[in-house]
Amino acid sequence: xxxxYLSANRILIVVALAVTALLVVAGGALGDxxxxxxxxxxxxxxxxSEPTADHSKFEIxxxxxxxxxxxxxxxxxxxxEAAKQVQQTTHWTWDNHFGEGIxxxxxxxxxxxxxxxxxxxxxxxxTGYGWKDNTYDxxxxxxVDCVACHDTTGTYKKFPTAAGHxxxxxxxxGGKTWNPPDLSMIAQNVGATSNATCGSCHFNGGxxxxxxxxxxxxxxxxxxxxxxxxxxxxxxxxxxxxxxxxNNHQINGSSVYMRPSDEGGVDLPHDDGNRATCQSCHGDxxxxxxxxxxxxxxxxxxxxxxxRLARGTSYTKTWWDWSTAGRFTEDGxxxxxxxxxxxxxxxxKKGDFVWERDFAPDYVWFNGIVNVxxxxxxxxxxxxxxxxxxxxxxxxxxxxxxxxPVKTFRGIQPIxxxxxxVALPHLFGKDDKAxxxxxxxxxxxxxxxxxxxxxxxxxxxxxxxGEVGWMETVFYEPATHMVxxxxxxxxxxxxxxxxxxxxxxxxxxxxxxxxxxxxxxLWGLVALTLIVVIVHATLRIVGAKRRSS
Amino acid sequence: MTTHRVKIYAGFERLWHWLQALFIITLxxxxxxxxxxxTLFGFETAVRIHTVVAWxxxxxxxxAIFWHITTxxxxxxxxxxxxxxxRQARYYAYGIFRGEEHPYRKTELTKLNPLQKATYLGFxxxxxxxxxxxxxxxxxxxxWQSGWTGGLAVVAVIHTLGAFALVAFLxxxxxxxxxxxxxxxxxEAMITGYEEIEDESEDASVSV
Numbered sequence: 001x002x003x004x005y006l007s008a009n010r011i012l013i014v015v016a017l018a019v020t021a022l023l024v025v026a027g028g029a030l031g032d033x034x035x036x037x038x039x040x041x042x043x044x045x046x047x048x049s050e051p052t053a054d055h056s057k058f059e060i061x062x063x064x065x066x067x068x069x070x071x072x073x074x075x076x077x078x079x080x081e082a083a084k085q086v087q088q089t090t091h092w093t094w095d096n097h098f099g100e101g102i103x104x105x106x107x108x109x110x111x112x113x114x115x116x117x118x119x120x121x122x123x124x125x126x127t128g129y130g131w132k133d134n135t136y137d138x139x140x141x142x143x144v145d146c147v148a149c150h151d152t153t154g155t156y157k158k159f160p161t162a163a164g165h166x167x168x169x170x171x172x173x174g175g176k177t178w179n180p181p182d183l184s185m186i187a188q189n190v191g192a193t194s195n196a197t198c199g200s201c202h203f204n205g206g207x208x209x210x211x212x213x214x215x216x217x218x219x220x221x222x223x224x225x226x227x228x229x230x231x232x233x234x235x236x237x238x239x240x241x242x243x244x245x246x247n248n249h250q251i252n253g254s255s256v257y258m259r260p261s262d263e264g265g266v267d268l269p270h271d272d273g274n275r276a277t278c279q280s281c282h283g284d285x286x287x288x289x290x291x292x293x294x295x296x297x298x299x300x301x302x303x304x305x306x307x308r309l310a311r312g313t314s315y316t317k318t319w320w321d322w323s324t325a326g327r328f329t330e331d332g333x334x335x336x337x338x339x340x341x342x343x344x345x346x347x348x349k350k351g352d353f354v355w356e357r358d359f360a361p362d363y364v365w366f367n368g369i370v371n372v373x374x375x376x377x378x379x380x381x382x383x384x385x386x387x388x389x390x391x392x393x394x395x396x397x398x399x400x401x402x403x404x405p406v407k408t409f410r411g412i413q414p415i416x417x418x419x420x421x422v423a424l425p426h427l428f429g430k431d432d433k434a435x436x437x438x439x440x441x442x443x444x445x446x447x448x449x450x451x452x453x454x455x456x457x458x459x460x461x462x463x464x465x466g467e468v469g470w471m472e473t474v475f476y477e478p479a480t481h482m483v484x485x486x487x488x489x490x491x492x493x494x495x496x497x498x499x500x501x502x503x504x505x506x507x508x509x510x511x512x513x514x515x516x517x518x519x520x521x522l523w524g525l526v527a528l529t530l531i532v533v534i535v536h537a538t539l540r541i542v543g544a545k546r547r548s549s
Numbered sequence: 550m551t552t553h554r555v556k557i558y559a560g561f562e563r564l565w566h567w568l569q570a571l572f573i574i575t576l577x578x579x580x581x582x583x584x585x586x587x588t589l590f591g592f593e594t595a596v597r598i599h600t601v602v603a604w605x606x607x608x609x610x611x612x613a614i615f616w617h618i619t620t621x622x623x624x625x626x627x628x629x630x631x632x633x634x635x636r637q638a639r640y641y642a643y644g645i646f647r648g649e650e651h652p653y654r655k656t657e658l659t660k661l662n663p664l665q666k667a668t669y670l671g672f673x674x675x676x677x678x679x680x681x682x683x684x685x686x687x688x689x690x691x692x693w694q695s696g697w698t699g700g701l702a703v704v705a706v707i708h709t710l711g712a713f714a715l716v717a718f719l720x721x722x723x724x725x726x727x728x729x730x731x732x733x734x735x736x737e738a739m740i741t742g743y744e745e746i747e748d749e750s751e752d753a754s755v756s757v
Contacts, residue, residue, distance in 0.1 A: 017564075291596070294691040297691065297695075396698065397698050399695070491591070491592075491593065492591070492592040492593035492596070493588070493591055493592035493593065496583075496585075496592040497585060497588070497592065498585045508698075508701075508702075509699075509701050509702035509705060511583055511584075511585075511705060512583055512584070512585045512592055513585060514702070514705075515584065515585075515702070515705050515706055515709055516584065516585055516586070519584075519586070522709075522710070522713040523713075525713065525717065526713060526716050526717055526720070529717040529720050529721060530720055533720055533721060533724040536641075536724070537724065537727070539646050540645060540646060540728075542646075543645075543646035543647060543648060544648065547647075547648050
């Protein structure tokens with residue numbers, strides 16, 4: 001090659017080709033990898049250090065405790081402030097909107113509807129003893145149940161209908177005998193909380209494995225990595241308390257006070273009071289692809305990383321129709337039927353159920369504010385004709401809102417038809433008004449409404465007309481556990497397609513889903529262009545033939 | 550009638566043209582997938598290809614602008630401002646069917662007929678800037694969308710309308726290549742750079 005070939009033109013061509021090739025290569029490398037930040041650091045924080053106290057050596061614990069409160073008194077003789085701390089927490093107060101009297105105590109759902117008038121059954125998951133009615137004294141320290149959370153033996157179990165007490169003598173429930181736990185042995189072996197102690201209540205919300213939650217059930221104790229990357233033993237083998245950290249018995253993270261967004265990012269060294277968010281460990285931009293990270297201002301981590309609910313072996317309830325309860329066999333016996341998977345699908349006490357497993361969540365705009373319902377609230381139906389008992393607030397335009405996955409629990413439940421208000425039935429009890437004894441909705445609502453409402457203690461109830469009606473209801477359960485391995489996360493086109501999982505989520509433009517409304521017109525114009533061209537070509541050919549002939 | 554072989558398109562011009570064709574067609578295929586019209590590569594891959602090719606296209610445009618300015622080739626697109634464009638339009642709408650001569654002859658200095666000038670000028674100063682600008686706003690919308698939450702829809706719709714216009718352009722453009730001396734002579738010229746051009750002396754001039 002000689003110099004005269006190197007004209008400006010040729011140099012330009014070579015440079016243009018080189019730059020283009022470089023851009024293609026560089027661009028192709030973008031976004032190829034997708035890793036979770038801090039993957040190497042997510043190892044278990046399970047006890048690696050020995051405790052400084054051996055509780056079996058404490059004399060006061062070497063006795064036969066007759067009751068739970070007796071045991072608690074022994075605990076408090078050393079841990080003098082522990083009960084006071086516990087009594088400040090929602091585990092004790094069941095009052096999530098602190099001071100407003102609104103929380104688990106008064107909130108209406110569409111499972112067993114409400115706690116009030118049904119305490120002895122519901123409070124078998126209370127961190128205390130003896131909450132059997134609305135006269136309960138929340139200041140008695142010995143009523144704090146220490147071992148519900150601090151048992152390490154796995155033998156402590158609260159009896160299902162004893163207002164938080166364990167069985168003190170052999171008792172039958174649910175077709176099996178509950179033997180009294182050895183409180184002395186349990187006391188001498190207390191320790192840190194574990195997935196088993198947290199799970200003893202939280203995995204069985206609604207009265208059984210996975211009943212209430214699609215993302216919290218006993219599968220988490222033995223989960224594979226595919227079910228839960230954090231808690232599975234072949235994954236990060238994490239404990240509940242690794243995220244739900246506690247100080248002074250205050251545990252971070254609540255399903256009523258959610259944090260769909262957390263601009264605070266990684267919480268070490270600072271603490272924003274909520275280390276239970278994904279961002280607390282992963283930060284707000286943990287992905288390798290910048291484009292994926294740009295999604296975190298509108299999409300919660302959970303949306304992509306919890307692609308399906310109840311991915312283990314446990315089913316979860318998705319439908320509960322109370323209106324069909326109260327049917328008996330011809331000879332007056334209660335009916336129980338099961339579906340093809342062996343899950344109870346009808347009982348005389350409760351009505352019809354539907355169970356599901358490995359199903360897609362629904363998606364809502366959520367800013368963390370949950371609008372709860374209490375007994376006596378007016379019935380307000382949404383456009384689908386159902387009342388949202390815990391409507392999630394949020395919208396695209398709200399900077400704190402994220403697209404968030406929920407388990408939508410639907411059902412039919414009784415209302416006060418005369419006042420058109422939300423009603424609370426008295427279900428459990430040995431009295432003559434409890435629905436599960438007498439199967440009379442009117443009596444049950446009358447008894448429930450008489451003690452419903454706030455303030456909790458000493459209230460005069462909520463008005464009840466005496467007329468029973470029914471409404472369809474919706475209750476949202478946030479999906480935030482059972483995070484899948486990154487490879488199982490939703491793909492781009494799970495949402496970015498005409499009929500993707502966000503097809504019905506409004507309020508914003510999404511590429512791939514929207515903007516096709518006038519495509520028929522635009523393709524029509526393209527087709528017209530094509531027709532004009534074809535006609536033009538035909539006329540040219542015809543003209544040429546005519547001239548040559 | 551004698552002809553001589555004349556170089557019409559410079560090397561860079563041809564490279565530019567064909568790269569542009571490749572880029573635009575790739576952007577169309579991936580773009581309409583991103584729009585949701587069909588599934589081919591999958592959304593993620595389609596976006597990745599679309600973005601990379603768009604950046605390559607922008608780089609090409611920068612070189613093309615540089616080339617047009619330094620070589621003075623930009624003058625090719627300067628409209629004359631007379632009624633010659635009407636004559637050209639009349640030819641395509643009528644004369645071409647009757648076997649009339651092209652109203653204008655290609656020379657090295659005027660390789661574009663008046664209608665082409667107008668079309669390509671519109672392509673260069675209207676369609677391409679709109680597509681590049683709306684495309685960049687689309688890619689970087691996270692940087693500005695907080696100030697105007699409905700903005701993405703506007704940007705996306707403008708970008709999509711431009712895409713439909715380009716599809717129509719491509720159809721007409723490809724068809725028009727067949728209206729040269731022979732159906733393939735225009736394409737050949739864009740590949741080889743050379744075209745057989747009738748000698749000036751025998752120019753049959755323009756008869757309407």
